[in-house]
Amino acid sequence: MKRLIIVAICASTFAAAQADPVFDLQPNPHWRAELRAKSEELLAQREAEARKANAFGCERFCDMLNESFARVLRVATYQVPGGADYDWRLVVTRMPGDDAWSLADGHVFISEDFIQRNHLNADEVAFVLAHEISHVVLAHEADMVDIVRCLVPFGVAASVNDVYATLDFDMGLLLSVAPMMADMELEADRTGLMFAALAGVDPDRAIGFLRELVAAAPRDSVVATHPEDGQRLAEAEKFLPIARRLYAHYVTLTPDLPKWPDRAQDDLQK
Ligand SMILES: [Zn+2]
Helix, strand or coil: CCCCCECCHHHHHHHCCCCCECCCCCCCCCCCCHHHHHHHHHHHHHHHHHCCCCEECCCCCHHHHHHHHHHHHHHHHHCCCCCCCCCCCCEEEECCCEEEECCCCCEEEEEHHHHHHCCCCHHHHHHHHHHHHHHCCCHHHHHHHHHHHCCCCCCCHHHHHHHHHHHHHHHHHHHHHHHHHHHHHHHHHHHHHHHHHHHCCCCHHHHHHHHHHHHHCCCCCCCCCCCCCHHHHHHCCCCCHHHHHHHHHHHCCCCCCCCCCCCCCHCCCC
């Protein structure tokens, strides 16, 4: 599961390997066609819901969202073999209560309500989008399909649709895979933090969102498919020294990236 291998973190390597990817990422290639078909179905469903609620599309944060998504995506497609072979698209809604999530085919959803509710600045938004992009390029849904198929009685005959349907009603199965799902969240956090740093996002500002989650009231859930916020922050902080180094050198590690825009303005949101 630990595919994020840091090839080298030293100043001499930065200078020597300017055009080489920093990471050796080899995502699970299974189920691409099936997951793409399932993604199209879910996309149509969620887009229709947002349109019906008159909450589809960006209004307040269009520039920040488009800029952040483009920057992080440039890094992800550069760092991951085949990273460009997805239907990448940022889908913005204004659905109350929605946060950010992604489909296996490369559609990344975020709600402006989520940005406003949490007073996210541009670096935090970029980290959230990088987390979602990481789920896609790390092929977490393909991993989950493989894992569930090992656990269900119908085993090798299970389709992607069977897996989704079974997870919907089988609480025991969900409990069995919850630790794996929680680990995927941590992996998306640390990979997202690295991608964001390589995109010129200050990692100390980027994880401000996690710090605010920890400071807020704890969230209860029946099944812990997400790690606790404190664990997310502690794990991300372990990788801060590496992320800071990548951030310091992002201009040479990710060619053709413009400097991150002035941060003074978006701090006014805080
Ligand atoms: Zn996630």
